[in-house]
Amino acid sequence: MNRAQLIVSDACIGCGRCINVCPGGILHMGADGKPCIQDFDEFGWNGCWQCQHCLAVCPKAAVSVLGRRPEDSMPMPDPTTAEPVMDALVAGRRSCRRYLHRDVPRETIDEMLELLANAPNGGNKQLVEYTLVDSAETMDRLRALARAEMERLADEGIYPEGYDEQSYGDLKRWEKAVRPDMLFCGAPRILIPHAPLGHGEPVQDVIIAGTYFEPLCASRGLGAVMMTFPLDVLALMPDVRAPLGLPEDHYVGMIAGFGYPQIPYARTTQRRIDEGRIHRLSPAWSNLPIALPGRS
Known part of the structure; x- marks a missing residue:
């Protein structure tokens, strides 16, 4: 059995975000209201994906995994400043x-x-x-x-x-x-x-x-x-x-x-995608007579 080292501090509020983003589905809420990790046979599809999503989403920086600590991560950028860059x-x-x-x-x-x-x-x-x-x-x-x-x-x-x-x-x-x-x-x-x-x-x-x-x-x-x-x-x-x-x-x-470029750009180019190259799904698609699961 393998176990990805999961450490949850007292700062955990039991929000369950880490459980919801775990692609391997190996996290669950313990009796103490904090996330726990189950045993698994291998890293990968049938176990821990080593993605560190649990560490990244915790709003209280309470989750450490695989020897990685949240305080060593970079903060996510503010979209208002990241977008133009x-x-x-x-x-x-x-x-x-x-x-x-x-x-x-x-x-x-x-x-x-x-x-x-x-x-x-x-x-x-x-x-x-x-x-x-x-x-x-x-x-x-x-x-x-x-x-x-x-x-x-x-x-x-x-x-x-x-x-x-x-x-x-x-x-x-x-x-x-x-x-x-x-x-x-x-x-x-x-x-x-x-x-x-x-x-x-x-x-x-x-x-x-x-x-x-x-x-x-x-x-x-x-x-x-x-x-x-x-x-x-x-x-x-x-x-x-x-x-x-x-x-x-x-x-x-x-x-x-x-x-390092010999001739740097002074400004961006202004290329555009022609409208004919953009194919949007027609709203009429939602009216197609397709039987959806659980509906008659």
Whole structure:
């Protein structure tokens, strides 16, 4: 039997919020009017999901779990101040293709990786792994090796999936203006999220992790770019890909490049979704003759 360490202080008022949010359904109200946790066989679907929701919802900071104390949590932001900041981060996001030659502090990268543990993932299984290249020397070596092999393959008429001689030529032409490095967009650092196939929801989990990483970068003044082209390129050169140590049985959806932007945005863009791309459920749907459970 396993037991997630649950400590409930005298500040508990017996409101039951922790019980109502427990996805594993392993909390119940004890005879003393305080929440208790039942024994379970495993962490996960049939036991404690290790989500810490019980700790997070307690209005009196009375619940500690898994060795985590409520006083060590960050307070939730006020929506009136968080809304405009989040709106600006979303509206101001872009693919950064030019970077400064400036190191990203190790503590900043570690901080962002730790926060990625909060990204949604199937069943809270926490199966996403991260391959990080945070050394300028290593990144430059990877860039040079991949570029040399890519050029050699192009000379033989071999191009990444979805590309031909013309499209490859377009990429090389863009290097003179838009992005000096067509392979990794000049990113001085890269992060590769990946997860084991056949367990949980690897595709969704990896994509969501990458998506969460981008605003974490933006909030710290970093630029980011989500790239799939390098994956197609590296697929043609196993000897160059091998040092990355990406398991063959893992799903890899993108490579996230990041660093300090050479050309920062002065303001957000003003993109809009065309009304034709928004499909709202018709009010007439509620009048369909469907028999609902318990109703005649």
